[in-house]
Amino acid sequence: MFKGSYVALVTPFHNGTIDEDSLQSLVNFHLENKTHGIVACGTTGESATLTHPEHDRVIELVVKYVDGRIPVIAGCGSNSTAEAIERTKFAKEIGADGALLVAPYYNKPTQEGLYQHFKSVAESADIPNVLYNVPGRTVTAIAPDTVSKLSEIPNIVGIKEATGDLANCCEIISKVSDDFLVLSGDDFVTLPMMTMGAVGTISVTANVSPSDVSKMCEAQLNGDFNIAKELHYKMWLLNKMMFIETNPIPAKFTLSLMGKVKPEFRLPLCSPSEENIRKLEEFSSSYGLIK
Numbered sequence: 001m002f003k004g005s006y007v008a009l010v011t012p013f014h015n016g017t018i019d020e021d022s023l024q025s026l027v028n029f030h031l032e033n034k035t036h037g038i039v040a041c042g043t044t045g046e047s048a049t050l051t052h053p054e055h056d057r058v059i060e061l062v063v064k065y066v067d068g069r070i071p072v073i074a075g076c077g078s079n080s081t082a083e084a085i086e087r088t089k090f091a092k093e094i095g096a097d098g099a100l101l102v103a104p105y106y107n108k109p110t111q112e113g114l115y116q117h118f119k120s121v122a123e124s125a126d127i128p129n130v131l132y133n134v135p136g137r138t139v140t141a142i143a144p145d146t147v148s149k150l151s152e153i154p155n156i157v158g159i160k161e162a163t164g165d166l167a168n169c170c171e172i173i174s175k176v177s178d179d180f181l182v183l184s185g186d187d188f189v190t191l192p193m194m195t196m197g198a199v200g201t202i203s204v205t206a207n208v209s210p211s212d213v214s215k216m217c218e219a220q221l222n223g224d225f226n227i228a229k230e231l232h233y234k235m236w237l238l239n240k241m242m243f244i245e246t247n248p249i250p251a252k253f254t255l256s257l258m259g260k261v262k263p264e265f266r267l268p269l270c271s272p273s274e275e276n277i278r279k280l281e282e283f284s285s286s287y288g289l290i291k
Helices: 020-032 052-066 081-093 111-124 144-150 166-175 187-195 210-221 225-234 236-241 249-257 274-287
Strands: 004-008 037-040 072-075 098-102 129-133 156-161 181-184 200-203
Touching: 004 210, 020 052, 037 052, 052 072, 052 081, 072 081, 081 098, 081 111, 098 111, 111 129, 111 144, 129 144, 144 166, 156 166, 166 181, 166 187, 181 187, 187 200, 187 210, 187 225, 187 236, 200 210, 210 225, 225 236, 236 274, 249 274
Parallel strands: 004 037, 004 200, 037 072, 072 098, 098 129, 129 156, 156 181, 181 200
Antiparallel strands: none
């Protein structure tokens, strides 16, 4: 369950609405390139600016397009516990394989509040829950002790750890059982985290180079450490390019250069600067993403 390369899928738009044809093409692109799973409506999917009907529609379509061939994790998090429960129940109903639950943002809950929030969501629907720790966006971090306590709830099965802090990753792994899944949420440290016991990634970079991310994760999981290291360094500059502006701007614009989506964003996100457009064009060509 939930090992290897999971893409944090962008949400394609066209003229202000969900581009369903491009969404299906993206799913097929990932299936062809051996992505191990898809996360729909996460941060990279611009979930913060999707309406509730749009959010549900994207998840429903991804589940339909994947058709059981790889797992689908639905972004279900909210700063409202009631809303997170509603989203999680919907994910269960339409056949998603898991629910990704970000730490409630803006509210700044205590660790006890975080525990009660995630516990309430987990108890609302019989679906595997993956916690999402990204304090750079939410302000509040899920402390390792809280993760450990939450890991005792049967259907809380793992965490997307996106602090980029290797010490924090080790602290979490040291406090949970061996069957609790730790996934990287930071492409720069996916391989180091996997050497410490993480089992994969929910990746931004996999949007544009799914094969390389998948191969790196597979190599590390299979003990082919030299191959994994080679791919890690092959993607080092690619990872940097995917974060020259706020995610998902670089990934989505690069996908537009590749002919996969329209270069369309939801405000307050917008197109890259002219300077960064030139950088993305040049790098995409040198990496072989475009001809």
